[in-house]
Amino acid sequence: MSTEQRKSPENALWLCLSCSKVIDASPAAFTVDGLLAWKKNAEMLAARDSKVTADHVGTLLVEIEAARTDIIRFCSYWQAADPSNEWPSQLTFNEMTERILKHSTLRRAAYHEEIAPRVSKMISVARTILGPDSDEVASLAHIFTYAETNYLSMLNCAKALQRVADVLAMR
Structure with a gap:
């Protein structure tokens, strides 16, 4: 040269x-x-x-905190109304099973309407801000795939959101 x-x-x-x-x-x-x-x-x-501006990061941090709060409230609400908490019951096993399955179906539908779209959008925005190789975003995306299944998985999703927020806050 x-x-x-x-x-x-x-x-x-x-x-x-x-x-x-x-x-x-x-x-x-x-x-x-x-x-x-x-x-x-x-x-x-x-x-x-x-x-990516500080406003983008700040907005996402606010949205993550709101989503985390909503996930915890969602779990509390649906868990309090969960018919499996009424065991043993005066109902027959089949009646109780039917109530539990109906409750689970309604909870999953509510999750897909109220929680899932927000978290999905946050994963996309976080991936844009932190990059496709972010371990925290990859972990959140993985946990999100099964978060609808039960309360513990939903709370794990809220924890994963917090880990993403922690990384974003240091950016």
């Missing part, structure tokens, strides 16, 4: 003094292709981050 090419912005890779010395001292360990991949990744992250 000519001196002009070495000094051009296209060739720039911003590193701390320690890292630049390590890379310069070990050219076999750090290939041109590897360094160009680092640069491309850093530029993509910078472009993503430049589009």
